[in-house]
Amino acid sequence: MGGWGRELGFSQIGVAGVDLSSAEPGLLQWLANGFHGEMAYMQAHGLKRARPAELVPGTLSVVTARMDYLPAGTPEGWQAIEWERLRSPREGVVSVYARGRDYHKVMRARLQKLSDRIAGAIGPFGHRVFTDSAPVLEAELAARSGQGWRGKHTLVLSREAGSMFFLGEIYVDLALPASEPVSAHCGTCSACIEACPTGAIVAPGRLDARRCISYLTIEHPGAIPPELRPLMGNRIYGCDDCQLACPWNKYAGRSPLPDFDERAGMSGATLASLLAWSEGEFLRRTEGSPIRRIGHERWLRNVAVAAGNALRQADDADLRDALQALLAHPSELVREHAGWALGQGAA
Incomplete structure (x- = not known):
C-alpha cells in the first residue's frame, strides 16, 4: 500500500x-x-x-x-x-x-x-x-x-x-x-x-x-x-x-x-492592493483555492486588521485611501474593521 x-x-x-x-x-x-x-x-x-x-x-x-x-x-x-x-x-x-x-x-x-x-x-x-x-x-x-x-x-x-x-x-x-x-x-x-x-x-x-x-x-x-x-x-x-x-x-x-x-x-x-479586490476579483483569484471558503467579507475584514497594524507602524497614503473606500462598504463587519484600522494610524 x-x-x-x-x-x-x-x-x-x-x-x-x-x-x-x-x-x-x-x-x-x-x-x-x-x-x-x-x-x-x-x-x-x-x-x-x-x-x-x-x-x-x-x-x-x-x-x-x-x-x-x-x-x-x-x-x-x-x-x-x-x-x-x-x-x-x-x-x-x-x-x-x-x-x-x-x-x-x-x-x-x-x-x-x-x-x-x-x-x-x-x-x-x-x-x-x-x-x-x-x-x-x-x-x-x-x-x-x-x-x-x-x-x-x-x-x-x-x-x-x-x-x-x-x-x-x-x-x-x-x-x-x-x-x-x-x-x-x-x-x-x-x-x-x-x-x-x-x-x-x-x-x-x-x-x-x-x-x-x-x-x-x-x-x-x-x-x-x-x-x-x-x-x-x-x-x-x-x-x-x-x-x-x-x-x-x-x-x-x-x-x-x-x-x-x-x-x-x-x-x-501589498495590503492596499488586496483591499481593492472587488468580490468578483476575489472569486476569480481564489478559484480552486482554500481561501475562497471564507468569502470576500471576511477577507476584507482580515486585510483591514493587517492594514491597521501597518498604519500603527508608519503612515501610508495608499492604505488610508483603500480603507477610506471601505467605510462605504455594504457590510457592517467590513466598515467596523476599516474604521478601526484608520483609527490605528491616528493613535
Missing part, C-alpha cells in the same frame, strides 16, 4: 485501529473549556469524532495518509524567508499551505484513487474517504498509525518531515494490522509555545482556538476581538508561526505535486 501511496503523491501510509476511547476525556475537556470557539460543529458531533465505527458503521480500521505540501521549489532556509515576510507590515501574509490549490480536492481525489487500487487488488470493500471534512480525530489517528507524534502545538510532528503536511483518512471495513506509533521527540523544547503571537497554546498540547490566528482569520465568523487585532500583525489567512519556530521543520518535505506550487499573487502582495 505504501508503494501505491507514493505513486499518488503521499509521503506515508499508516493504519490505525478504531478504539480511540483514551482520547475521549481530553476531547470532552477541550469542548467544556470552550476552546473550540464558534466551531459549533465540534460540539454537535461530540464523541462521534472519537468513535470511527459510529461515524461510519462497519469500520474496522482507518488507513491514514500524509501528504507534504511545501512547493517543490522551496529553498533551504525557507523559514527565514517566511519570518522576513512577517516583518514587512505592508505585505499580506497567507499561510504557506493555502498558496496553492485547495488541499481538500487534491487529497480527496487521491485517497479515492488509493481506495480503487486496494479494491483492484482484493475486491470491493466498504470504505469512506475523509480530508478535514467530517468529525474525524485526524491528528489522533495519525499519531496512532505511526505518522508522527502530537507536538506541543497539537499538530502531528515527524522526525523525517516536520509538520508541513496534510492528513487524510480512509475508513475501511477491513481488519488491518495497525502500524506502530512513534515516540515523542519534543523534549524540553517550547519554541512553538513561545512563538505564538496571541498565546493560543495555553499549555503543552492544549490550544485555545479562540486566540489562534488561523481560527480567527478562517473559522471565526464575526468581528475579531479588538484586543487580539494588534497581535495579528500582517497575517491575513492562517498563521504558521508555531511551525516556523519548530526545529523539526528543517526536515519538512517538498511536494512532488504541482498542485501546491504557489499561485501568482499569493505572497508579496
Whole structure:
C-alpha cells in the first residue's frame, strides 16, 4: 500500500485501529473549556469524532495518509524567508499551505484513487474517504498509525518531515494490522509555545482556538476581538508561526505535486492592493483555492486588521485611501474593521 501511496503523491501510509476511547476525556475537556470557539460543529458531533465505527458503521480500521505540501521549489532556509515576510507590515501574509490549490480536492481525489487500487487488488470493500471534512480525530489517528507524534502545538510532528503536511483518512471495513506509533521527540523544547503571537497554546498540547490566528482569520465568523487585532500583525489567512519556530521543520518535505506550487499573487502582495479586490476579483483569484471558503467579507475584514497594524507602524497614503473606500462598504463587519484600522494610524 505504501508503494501505491507514493505513486499518488503521499509521503506515508499508516493504519490505525478504531478504539480511540483514551482520547475521549481530553476531547470532552477541550469542548467544556470552550476552546473550540464558534466551531459549533465540534460540539454537535461530540464523541462521534472519537468513535470511527459510529461515524461510519462497519469500520474496522482507518488507513491514514500524509501528504507534504511545501512547493517543490522551496529553498533551504525557507523559514527565514517566511519570518522576513512577517516583518514587512505592508505585505499580506497567507499561510504557506493555502498558496496553492485547495488541499481538500487534491487529497480527496487521491485517497479515492488509493481506495480503487486496494479494491483492484482484493475486491470491493466498504470504505469512506475523509480530508478535514467530517468529525474525524485526524491528528489522533495519525499519531496512532505511526505518522508522527502530537507536538506541543497539537499538530502531528515527524522526525523525517516536520509538520508541513496534510492528513487524510480512509475508513475501511477491513481488519488491518495497525502500524506502530512513534515516540515523542519534543523534549524540553517550547519554541512553538513561545512563538505564538496571541498565546493560543495555553499549555503543552492544549490550544485555545479562540486566540489562534488561523481560527480567527478562517473559522471565526464575526468581528475579531479588538484586543487580539494588534497581535495579528500582517497575517491575513492562517498563521504558521508555531511551525516556523519548530526545529523539526528543517526536515519538512517538498511536494512532488504541482498542485501546491504557489499561485501568482499569493505572497508579496501589498495590503492596499488586496483591499481593492472587488468580490468578483476575489472569486476569480481564489478559484480552486482554500481561501475562497471564507468569502470576500471576511477577507476584507482580515486585510483591514493587517492594514491597521501597518498604519500603527508608519503612515501610508495608499492604505488610508483603500480603507477610506471601505467605510462605504455594504457590510457592517467590513466598515467596523476599516474604521478601526484608520483609527490605528491616528493613535
